[in-house]
Amino acid sequence: MNATFDRYASLVFLLIGVAFIIESRKISASAYGSSVGPDMFPMFLGIALILLSLRLFYETRFYSTVKVKGMSLDYKRFLIILVSAILYGLLLEPVGYVITTFVFLSIGFQTMEKGGLWKTLLISGVFSYGIYYLFVEVLEGSLPGFPVWFN
Numbered sequence: 001m002n003a004t005f006d007r008y009a010s011l012v013f014l015l016i017g018v019a020f021i022i023e024s025r026k027i028s029a030s031a032y033g034s035s036v037g038p039d040m041f042p043m044f045l046g047i048a049l050i051l052l053s054l055r056l057f058y059e060t061r062f063y064s065t066v067k068v069k070g071m072s073l074d075y076k077r078f079l080i081i082l083v084s085a086i087l088y089g090l091l092l093e094p095v096g097y098v099i100t101t102f103v104f105l106s107i108g109f110q111t112m113e114k115g116g117l118w119k120t121l122l123i124s125g126v127f128s129y130g131i132y133y134l135f136v137e138v139l140e141g142s143l144p145g146f147p148v149w150f151n
Contacts, residue, residue, distance in 0.1 A: 003063040006056055013053035020046030080111045096146045101128035 024042035088104040105124035110117070135141045 003060045006063070007060045010053040010057040010060070013049055013056070017046045017049030017053060020049060077111050081108060084108065084111075093144050094147065096144045098128050098132050098146065101131070 020042050024040075024046060084104055084107045088100050091100050102124045105127060106120055109120040109124065132145075136145075
């Protein structure tokens, strides 16, 4: 843990969160008869990012100055998560929410902690379909469904 890096990162994330909220206000309030508009999700993401960045900034005050020798950055995990996040964004529309979210979560869970494949697949599946069902059926929102070739 590097207090200086974390402090600057929290400020960057705070600015990104503010930008999310400002830009989400420019999105139309509803789409296609949906009671939940497309502006809600980015606005809640912005609020969450602001709150988490404020917490990170607050926690940097309590970092100890002791440095751990041999501690290095894990570039391999970072690159796997980064590439999978970029692919998630690119494939969300053509492949659909449920499948891309399931694959992204499975890759992310396995990258962070190897093993427990069945648990990872179960959690990823329940989460991706559960959020889709909650948002589309209960809240009457719209998310990219399953691809045409899947039906």
